[in-house]
Amino acid sequence: MGTLYDDRDGKTYxxxxxxxxxxxxxxxxxxxxxxxxxxxxxCYDNKDGKDGEVDNCQKYGRLYRWSVVIDxxxxxxxxGTTCGYNTTxxxxxxxxxxxxxICPDGWHLPTEQEWETGLVRFVGGSDIAGKKLxxxxxxxxxxxxxxxxxxxxxxxxxxxxxxxxxxxxxxxxFWTADKSKxxxxxxxxxxxxxxxxxxxxxxxxxxxxxxxxxxVKN
Numbered sequence: 618m619g620t621l622y623d624d625r626d627g628k629t630y631x632x633x634x635x636x637x638x639x640x641x642x643x644x645x646x647x648x649x650x651x652x653x654x655x656x657x658x659x660c661y662d663n664k665d666g667k668d669g670e671v672d673n674c675q676k677y678g679r680l681y682r683w684s685v686v687i688d689x690x691x692x693x694x695x696x697g698t699t700c701g702y703n704t705t706x707x708x709x710x711x712x713x714x715x716x717x718x719i720c721p722d723g724w725h726l727p728t729e730q731e732w733e734t735g736l737v738r739f740v741g742g743s744d745i746a747g748k749k750l751x752x753x754x755x756x757x758x759x760x761x762x763x764x765x766x767x768x769x770x771x772x773x774x775x776x777x778x779x780x781x782x783x784x785x786x787x788x789x790x791f792w793t794a795d796k797s798k799x800x801x802x803x804x805x806x807x808x809x810x811x812x813x814x815x816x817x818x819x820x821x822x823x824x825x826x827x828x829x830x831x832x833v834k835n
Contacts, residue, residue: 618769621834623647623721632834633769638735639834641724642771644678649685649719657685659827661776662784677775678830683804683823686726686792686830687718700796710796718794720832726794727833729805729818735833737816740768747772748814759786761811772809780825787811790821790828 619632621641631642649657658679666672689700692712700710718726727735740749750772751764761774776786790806797803797820806828808817821828 618642621721621724621832625721631771633771635768635770636735636739638731640727640736640770641831641833642769644773644775645681645719645830645832646674646678647719647721648674648679649681649688657681659778659784661778677773680775680778680827681719681792681830682825682827683792685719687712687716687794692716710801712794712796715835716794719830724832724834726792727831729793729795729807731833732791732793732807733818736770743816743818745814746816747809750816751809751814756811759811761786762814764814774811775829777829778827780822790826791831792828796823 621630621632626647628646632639633642658681660674660679661677662673664670664673666675684700687700693699696713698711700712715725720726736750737743737746740746748764749767750770751766752771752773753763753766756763756774759774764772772789774786775789776784777788777790778784788808788810790808793805793807795805797805800820802823803820804823805818806821808819
């Protein structure tokens with residue numbers, strides 16, 4: 618186990634080496650400021666520790682829309698490419714290799730392939746990846762099945778925010794840096810169901826869903 622210090626806000630995260638990659642062992646909890654406030658990020662159930670309530674951002678990390686995750690403003694300014702919900706056509710959005718997005722310096726957004734080869738294949742396949750990447754406690758408290766956390770990835774039951782603005786706890790999703798190959802308004806995400814041991818890959822709507830983020834060291 619290692620640590621990652623984010624000098625943008627002074628937060629420190631646990632990290633873990635899995636195979637050839639070093640991953641954050643906690644979900645990112647960086648409050649992005651260069652976006653419209655209603656489109657930056659959310660704490661699950663909008664509970665942010667104010668007025669004595671539980672701080673779900675501190676506990677689970679933040680839930681982000683994909684355009685914020687990839688830092689589409691910087692992408693457009695520096696790379697001249699437009700990504701996000703209102704992009705039309707397939708193939709317009711091209712994200713460079715090791716794109717930082719909203720990750721700390723020296724780290725980048727994982728691609729679908731990095732998830733698949735670095736984690737899923739390493740732990741023995743998608744049928745058991747969920748169990749091995751889940752934390753060993755917490756899931757059972759909200760109707761799920763705890764994992765073994767064999768690799769110290771410590772995947773938490775962070776839930777997600779759906780298109781109607783509601784929070785749900787049937788899956789925990791993690792965005793990747795890859796746009797859908799078929800639909801311009803979707804990007805790939807990795808999903809761990811609460812009640813199963815699997816890990817699933819699928820493309821999800823980038824304009825309405827808010828998911829968790831894990832960064833990978835360059």
